[in-house]
Amino acid sequence: MRWMRLWLWPLALLWSLALAFPRVGVHEGFTRLAFDLPSKEVRHTLAQEVGALTLVLEGVSAPAQDQVVNSREVASVQTLPEMGRVRVVVRLKGPVEATVRRFSDPERLVVDLALKAQTAPSPPAAPAALPHRAPKPPRPVVLLDPGHGGVDPGMVGYVVEKEVVLDVALRLKRLLEGEGVEVRLTRERDAHLSPDKREDLSRRAALADSSQVNLFISIHVNATPTHTGRGVEVFYFGRAQDPRVLSQVIRENGGGELGKRLTQEAQSVAERILSDIVAQANQRYSQRLAETLGRKLSQATGSPYRGSFPGDFFVLRYAKVPAVLVEIGFGDHPVEGRRLAEPAYREKVAQGLLLGVLTFLANGAYAR
Incomplete structure (x- = not known):
């Protein structure tokens, strides 16, 4: 598993999501501008002059904004919509080196700005300067949500959902921490966040609406009226x-x-995504995370991968980071339900989810 530490290089990409164009992240030693683009056809040009850097994106639209940044490198970023293009003016605090990269699926442009080193003559007897060390990327933070708990048992079949998902979440927490990932839980014992279901789900959703979290994974056990369903689904x-x-x-x-009312509330949020370019981008990242988790979980357990799907889940509605709800198996299936009762199988489930998270991070799929 240590080879998976290769994911460390893109983790600086995973730190700040701002509802703006561009998204701005301030890091030790550099400032990052991330632009979510509608297609590969968008072209860009970059020009730098004293005190400012100008980026022009052809074939994209964005609202006018003026963001105060006040990092070591950047004072502010101004977005100026023009006919058929957007001009972004970055006001600088000194000479910078600009590194520009394009990523695909989803399409985005990332610009890193670092102050140029100021050279000065050294006294003859001065010792040689230590080699420059790149700043360590920040640790990613993954929020795990074991579904249900306390007064809410979830599905009851060959297993009780609230017990299985808590056990899997604690196993996954241990594995992720072993790989250097910080993990938080919405619950660490058999407890609800509120006896009122709406309030319980709202509190879980609020924890995912945080600049301190990079991924949100809600873990559940599936069921069907016919007790014949089997496999992994991610939403x-x-x-x-x-x-x-x-x-x-x-x-x-x-x-x-109650479920119908909460679903209707979530549907109204889902409709607003259609007109929000940042929310659309986050939805694409969430879809990629869902696909990655589903396939890795299926490979680790041998359970069929049934696919990833959009859904109006109340607990996911306000997440501003990649967020998914994973159904790790069917607790009412005569074979899969009994497997979910076995500690060894739950460990396989946790291993599969671990591989999914690390693969998602390693692919640099979410530039921030």
């Missing part, structure tokens, strides 16, 4: 298109009339 936030998925969303949102 990201969006309008549920499949009636089967909608039924599952209602169940996870509390079931019955």
Whole structure:
């Protein structure tokens, strides 16, 4: 597993998500500008003069903004919409070196700005300067949400959902921390966040709406009315298109009339995503995370991968980082349900989720 430490190089990309164009991240030794682009056809030009850097993006639109940054390198960033393009003026605090990179799927442009080293003559007897060391990237923070808990047992079949998902989350926490990832939990014991289902889900969702978290993974156990379903499914936030998925969303949102009401609230948020370019970008990252987790979990356990789907899950509705709800298996299936009761199988589940998280980070899929 140590080879997975190769993911460390892009982790500086995973630190600050601002609802702006560009997204601005301030790091030790550099300032990062990240632009979410609608397509590969967008072209850019970069020009630098004394005190300012100008970036022009052809074929993209964005609202006018003036962001105060006040980092070592940058005083402010101004976004100026023009006919068929956007001009971004970066006001600098000194001469900088600009590193520009393009990423695909989803398409984005990343510009790193670092102050140029100021050279001065050294006294003849001065010792040689130590070699420059690149700043260490910040540790990523993963928020794990073991679903249900306390007064809410979740599904009950060959296993009780709230017990299985807590055990898997604690195992995954141990594995991720062994790889240098910081892990937080919405619950660490058999407890609810509130006896009221709406308040409970709202508190979990609020924890994912934080600049201190990089990924949010809500862990659940699946079930079907026929007790014949088997396999892994992963969901990201969006309008549920499949009636089967909608039924599952209602169940996870509390079931019955409460589940329907909370689903309707989440649907109104999902509709707003269609007009929010930043929310759309985060939805694409969440979809990529869902696909990666699902496939790695299936490979580790041998359970079929049933796919990743958009869903109006109340707990995912306000996440500003890649966020998914993963159904690790069907607790009412006569084979898979019994497997989920076995500690060795739960360890395989945790290993699969670990590989999914590390692969997602290693691919640099989420530039921030």
